[in-house]
Amino acid sequence: MNTRGLPRTVQRVIVPPIKCQGIKTKLTKFILSNISWHGQGRWIEPFLGSGAVLFNVQPDYAIVNDINPHIIRLYQMIYEGKIFPETVRKYLTEEGKKLLLKGEDYYYFVRERFNKSGDPLDFIFLNRSCFNGVMRFNKKGEFNVPFCRKTDRFRQAYITKIVNQITQIRNIMKGKAWEFRIGDWRDCLHHVTPDDFVYLDPPYIGRHTDYYQQWTEHDAAELATVTQHLPCGFALSMWKENRYRQNQHIAQYWNGLIERTVSHFYHVGSTEDLRNEMEEALLIKPGFATAITPSVESDKPLQLTFV
Ligand SMILES: C[S@@+](CC[C@H](N)C(=O)[O-])C[C@H]1O[C@@H](n2cnc3c(N)ncnc32)[C@H](O)[C@@H]1O
Incomplete structure (x- = not known):
């Protein structure tokens, strides 16, 4: 019997090993408690990002897509057993020692190496030691985020945390029929069947700051x-909406859908007073929303870090 349907109450949110802008870790409970889906078809995620939503839904069948090849390649290699948690531990331990010894130059050395080879282990290294956990690539498709400036970044506890996150997603993926795809969202929406469910989390309009966004x-x-x-x-x-603006695109393009909302804070700087409140919407096709708005959105606004 399939037990992967929605809605579901998530007790402990799975945190993915890769970070990116717009990561939905803190919104996962809200998302999973508002969608109604029997779980018998495929979970289709054309804009995967970190995979925060996918790894919490844990569908039996899925199409996992992103235009960013580095994310998909890494997850696919873990899925196919080509990268093991212990491989990552060994790699980060060795590279972390070199970073500590050689300082920030070593980060830039790894960045250059990654931009030549696309090595998925280097991708983890950079993603977890770059400034603010941002994922940004320049016009040539090169990763260009600066160093977080902590040469002792890869301490034992931090490595263990990353390795545990990899172990967790590896266990989730085991035995599941997931198809990994690199490319434009349009290509993975062919041959969709009525049993499937499509979750969409596209980039913000007009932010041309990144090659893949x-x-x-x-x-x-x-x-x-x-x-x-x-x-x-x-x-x-x-x-x-936030304090200054409303997103006009909801009314412009997404009329007629069920709208569920949740408020959260995001940080635009390091201090408390630089917090902004933002309302986040989940727009759901009629017939696929839960009957009652769950209480996740009421208590108090969620805390998100803006990256
Ligand atoms: C807002 S992020 C998704 C965040 C994700 N839900 C999470 O929780 O981490 C948007 C993603 O869409 C991807 N993307 C941008 N343009 C795309 C396109 N044309 N086709 C497919 N993916 C695209 C980006 O690489 C990025 O990973």
Whole structure:
């Protein structure tokens, strides 16, 4: 029997080993408690990012897609048993020692090496020791985030934390039929069946700061059109409003959907007073939302770090 349907109450949120902008770790409970899906088809995630939502849904069947090849390659290699948690421990222990000894130059040495070879272990190293956990690539597709400036970044406890996160996702993926794809979202929405469910978390419109996060008005409009013709359920994450602005795209493109919202704080700097409150929406195709808005959104705003 399939037990992977939604809604589900998540007791302990699975935190993925890779960090990226817009990571939904803190919104996972909210997302999983508002979607209603029998779980018998495929969970399709065209904009995977860190995989925070996928690893908490833990579907039996999935299409896992992102235009960023580094994320997908890493997860696929863990899935296929080509990268083991112990391989990561050994690698980070050795590289961490070199970072401590040689200082920040070593970070930039690894960054250059990664930009030539695309080594997935170097990708973990950079993702977990770069400034603010940001994932940013320049026009040539090169990772260009500076160092977090902590040469003792890879202390034993931190390595263990990363290795445990890898072990956890490896265990989740075991025995599951997941198809990994690198490419544009359009390519993974062919042959969708009524039993599938599509979860969408596209980049913000107009933030052309990253090679893999380019998202135009045209993309947004096309996504809305394609999605609304899907034969299955879908949900879309999107920011709704903050102190200064409302997201006009919700009314413009996503009319007629069930809207669930949650407030959270995000940090734009290091101090408490640089917190901004943001309302985040989950827009769900009618027929695929839970009946009652769960209480996750009431108690107090969630705390998110803006990266
Ligand atoms: C907001 S992030 C997703 C965050 C994710 N839900 C999480 O929890 O980490 C958007 C993702 O879409 C990917 N992306 C951007 N343009 C894309 C495209 N045209 N097709 C597929 N993926 C794309 C980016 O590489 C990025 O990983």
